[in-house]
């Protein structure tokens with residue numbers, strides 16, 4: 326589904342990502358781990374086209390996307406979350422999701438001619454938002470301001486926001502950070518449920534227990550380079566991973 330071939334990125338003198346090649350197949354949950362500054366977020370930024378790469382190639386759904394735009398790849402179904410949740414702290418949860426336009430939003434012209442259709446679509450949009458909030462146990466808090474949510478609830482709201490855009494693959498940047506153990510169990514369940522419904526994931530996190538629980542395969546980056554890949558069991562026994570990652574933390 327997603328193939329990254331020999332992707333590189335320089336920031337001035339710093340080579341943040343060096344010739345990284347990886348792939349994610351449909352229905353997989355793939356992990357991306359590595360110490361602070363390894364280049365994980367930079368890789369996400371390039372895959373989601375927030376940052377241009379210096380060299381290499383990105384293919385999504387059998388199409389080369391490196392010269393595309395962030396909006397176009399979202400339209401194709403590639404969605405990413407941010408390490409620091411975005412959104413609108415002063416808006417309610419309902420409002421935070423209602424502002425995400427439905428995929429087939431109508432132009433001004435049609436408002437005059439298709440009033441009934443627009444009203445029906447508004448209702449469907451509202452029902453979709455409420456359905457998502459229920460799925461993620463956030464419905465009771467629908468009228469609370471997003472700024473009053475816990476770190477874990479904000480991460481779940483972020484997942485809901487991405488799901489509004491009908492993703493085919495979700496790139497999650499540290500979904501477990503700041504999340505307490507009970508909520509972490511819930512996060513695991515939500516991700517596994519979404520996968521059982523057909524979703525594909527590429528997930529960055531420093532919480533290796535979390536990564537080992539959800540991932541089929543894992544890639545490990547250090548100093549911008551891929552140093553290992555394999556199953557959770559292979560990665561947890563890999564000496565290079567132990568020395569650069571576990572040794573560094």
Ligand SMILES: Nc1ncnc2c1ncn2[C@@H]1O[C@H](COP(=O)(O)OP(=O)(O)OP(=O)(O)O)[C@@H](O)[C@H]1O
Pocket residue numbers: 336339341359360361362363364365366367368408
């Ligand atoms: N916009 C930027 N300008 C200059 N240097 C940058 C920029 N973004 C990242 N870097 C550098 O690139 C390297 C990789 O950073 P990146 O944020 O991708 O790491 P990371 O693996 O996501 O780390 P963390 O686990 O701390 O989130 C670091 O040395 C960082 O300082």
Ligand SMILES: [Mg+2]
Pocket residue numbers: 365366367408
């Ligand atoms: Mg990062």
